Amino acid sequence: MIFRYLVERRSWIALFLIQQLILALIAYLDPAIPLTSIGYIIFISVIVFIVFLHFRYQKESSFYNQLEEWEKDFDTSRLTIPSSPFERIVENSIIEQTEHLKRTSFHNRVELEQEKDELLAWIHEVKTPLTAMHLMIQRMDNHPLKPGLTYEWLRIHLLLDQQLHQKRIPSIENDLFMETTDLETLLFSELKTLQSWCIQKGIGFDLDLQAAQVLSDAKWLAFIIRQILTNAVKYSKDTDILIKSYQQDESAVLEIEDYGRGIDSRDLTRIFDKGFTSTTEHHDQASTGMGLYLAKKASDSLHIRINVKSTLGRGTAFTLVFPAKNEFDQITGM
Known part of the structure; x- marks a missing residue:
C-alpha cells in the first residue's frame, strides 16, 4: 500500500x-x-x-x-x-x-423462484396425461405399436423426472428424510418401470442383495439408482445387469455392473461433469449429460460415495458406498 x-x-x-x-x-x-x-x-x-x-x-x-x-x-x-x-x-x-445490485439480485431471485415454481407446476400437470397415456398403452393387447409407444412414454417420463429433480437439487437439504430404506423394494420398483425397455433390448437382471437395508433418503436414493440403471440399460443389449449389495466394514455397498459399451478411460474423470456426454460417441443425440451430474450432486448431499470402473467395450460398474450410522450421525450432527 x-x-x-x-x-x-x-x-x-x-x-x-x-x-x-x-x-x-x-x-x-x-x-x-x-x-x-x-x-x-x-x-x-x-x-x-x-x-x-x-x-x-x-x-x-x-x-x-x-x-x-x-x-x-x-x-x-x-x-x-x-x-x-x-x-x-x-x-x-x-x-x-x-443498493442497486441488491435490488437487481432480489428481483432476479424472485423471478427465478417464480419460473422454478411454474416449471414444477407444469411438470406435475404433464404427469397427469402422461399417466393416463401409460394406462392406455397397457390396455393395448399385443398391438405392434405397443413396444414403441411404451419406450417413447418411458423416455418422456424419465426426462420429466430428471427435470423435476434438477430443479429440486439446489434445495435438497430441505427435502431429505433419512431413514432405513429397503433396497429390494426400491430396486424392484425401479426395475418394474424399466421392464418394457429391458424386454425390448433383451436385458435381464441378476440380483444378489446381502445387505438388504441402507440408511438414506428413499426418494433421492431412488433417483440416483434410476440414473445409473437408465445408463446401464441404454448402453447395453442382450446381456444381464448385475446388482449386488453387501456389507463392507460398517458401511453398506451397492454395485450395479453392466456389460455394455463401457466408458473410455479419458472420459472417466468427466462423466459427473454437467453437460458432459462422451468424447467417443458424439453422434449420440439422446444424451443430455445431466443424469450422472445430478446423481453425483444428490449422492454428495446423502454422503454416498460413488465410484466407477469401466473398460471400453466390456462394461461399467458403479459402486455406491453408504455411510455407516455412526459416521452419518457424526457428519450431520444428529
Missing part, C-alpha cells in the same frame, strides 16, 4: 523535488545567496515533507485499506467513515451501486 500511495502522489513528490532543485540552482548561480543556508532550508523542507507524507498516508490509506478488506457481501455498514470529500464520493458511489 505504501508503494501504491507514493505512485498515486508522484506528481506532488515530483513538484516538491523540482522546487528544491530550482532553489538549489538559484543559490548556485547567485553568489549573493549563501549555499549553506539554502542547503539547510532544503534539508529542513525534505524532513517536513517526509513527515507530511507519513501523516497523509496514515490518514488517507485507512479508508482504502478497508475497501480492500471489505468482503463484498453487500454490507456497507462495515466501511470506514470517509474523512475527505473525495472519499465521500467513493463511499456514496459504492453504496448506490451496492
Whole structure:
C-alpha cells in the first residue's frame, strides 16, 4: 500500500523535488545567496515533507485499506467513515451501486423462484396425461405399436423426472428424510418401470442383495439408482445387469455392473461433469449429460460415495458406498 500511495502522489513528490532543485540552482548561480543556508532550508523542507507524507498516508490509506478488506457481501455498514470529500464520493458511489445490485439480485431471485415454481407446476400437470397415456398403452393387447409407444412414454417420463429433480437439487437439504430404506423394494420398483425397455433390448437382471437395508433418503436414493440403471440399460443389449449389495466394514455397498459399451478411460474423470456426454460417441443425440451430474450432486448431499470402473467395450460398474450410522450421525450432527 505504501508503494501504491507514493505512485498515486508522484506528481506532488515530483513538484516538491523540482522546487528544491530550482532553489538549489538559484543559490548556485547567485553568489549573493549563501549555499549553506539554502542547503539547510532544503534539508529542513525534505524532513517536513517526509513527515507530511507519513501523516497523509496514515490518514488517507485507512479508508482504502478497508475497501480492500471489505468482503463484498453487500454490507456497507462495515466501511470506514470517509474523512475527505473525495472519499465521500467513493463511499456514496459504492453504496448506490451496492443498493442497486441488491435490488437487481432480489428481483432476479424472485423471478427465478417464480419460473422454478411454474416449471414444477407444469411438470406435475404433464404427469397427469402422461399417466393416463401409460394406462392406455397397457390396455393395448399385443398391438405392434405397443413396444414403441411404451419406450417413447418411458423416455418422456424419465426426462420429466430428471427435470423435476434438477430443479429440486439446489434445495435438497430441505427435502431429505433419512431413514432405513429397503433396497429390494426400491430396486424392484425401479426395475418394474424399466421392464418394457429391458424386454425390448433383451436385458435381464441378476440380483444378489446381502445387505438388504441402507440408511438414506428413499426418494433421492431412488433417483440416483434410476440414473445409473437408465445408463446401464441404454448402453447395453442382450446381456444381464448385475446388482449386488453387501456389507463392507460398517458401511453398506451397492454395485450395479453392466456389460455394455463401457466408458473410455479419458472420459472417466468427466462423466459427473454437467453437460458432459462422451468424447467417443458424439453422434449420440439422446444424451443430455445431466443424469450422472445430478446423481453425483444428490449422492454428495446423502454422503454416498460413488465410484466407477469401466473398460471400453466390456462394461461399467458403479459402486455406491453408504455411510455407516455412526459416521452419518457424526457428519450431520444428529
